Amino acid sequence: MDEQRSTVIIPVGDAPLPADLMLPGQTVGVVLFAHGSGSSRHSPRNVAVAETLNRRGLGTVLVDLLTPTEDEVDAQTAELRFDIGLLASRLAGVVDWLAAERPAGDVPIGLFGASTGAAAALVAAASRADRVAAVVSRGGRPDLAGAALAQVRTPTLLLVGGLDEEVITLNEQALAELGEVGELRIVPGATHLFEEPGTLDQVADQAGAWFTTHLTVPVHPARRS
Template identity: 55%
Template sequence: MESKELVQIGAGTATMEGMLELPTPPIGVVLFAHGSGSSRLSPRNNYVAGVLREARIGTLLLDLLTPQEDRTYENRFNIPLLTQRLGFAAAWLSQQPATSTLKLGLFGASTGAAAALQLAAEPGIDIAAVVSRGGRPDLAGRHALQAVRAPTLLLVGGDDDIVIELNRRAHDDLRCEKQLVIVPGATHLFEEPGKLEEVASLATNWFVSHFPNG
């Protein structure tokens, strides 16, 4: 049995729309931070979310930017703004009866990975685990990366040369439990046969192993 609810989350003067889906009973919940130009309807992130729910992990996919904000290209790379919005969503989850007692994980893609890591670096924020898919963790900045305490998994396609190097540098800066996995034969979006499935499996194992019932 699974619950599915379209939710609206206040973020200052903006309102974020998202989809909260919870298996019964959930062992944790993962908040998705989408990449530049993507949305909560991203087929790749929705596929990963579906695999997570099969492992009894709840998911919240939401648009960190309003449609009007997303039309301004620079906003997609405004990491402090994306981090702030992610923080509003994390606070909202902590106040809902169905999710308030669940451990929280973060799944970030592209620039969303930087926002996830910046949030995980903030004092007083309890994040159980972070996963980055084809992300730009380097955009979080060295200071934030060094402050992250949540176990962090960086997933990069083996044919995504520039992003591999950026992830290696970010991996070096992290001081938490960490792992960098390069998926052979995959490009930036993991569109090759079987590669997104591999990402979903790796991410699920990471979250399950770091949630209380894992």
């Protein structure tokens, strides 16, 4: 079967969320992306990571967790993009949609979060432990996940740039909360956005290996009402 690319609207509560789906011919798992504040599903960094995952046979879903109307308002107020509870709830809703609609088939689901999106991914993983099989954070703010960190039971990889000293400290603290399910890796010579040559490639390769390792056993969850 050939690869499938599509843009869909995913209904989460009363919020219609636009998302770009890419499903390889033989999809072994699907990874849902949560971008950071001020970004969108068109983030060139997340798109680049998604393309690497696709080459490994992983489907990808790049979604905007705010509706176009909300995003337009938020461009002025910058409030919703930092509402981790709202973003995590939306992300969990997309996980439920993937589990129910199965556009990629009966395959495991992973979450890839960048910056504040990583906090939303961890909160969503804690609330959907039966459906989320792996998490990767890129330059993330896992500290913003709050009490949910200690409730995460999903294998979680924290990737941080070696020059991003403040975020390294925050991730080290988060790692202590995650316990044995967490692993922290430093990408040498990288700043927060991994703009230095070759650093984003390292993120993509390590994320791909993590998801390939952990997205191996299909989950058969009961539908949530």
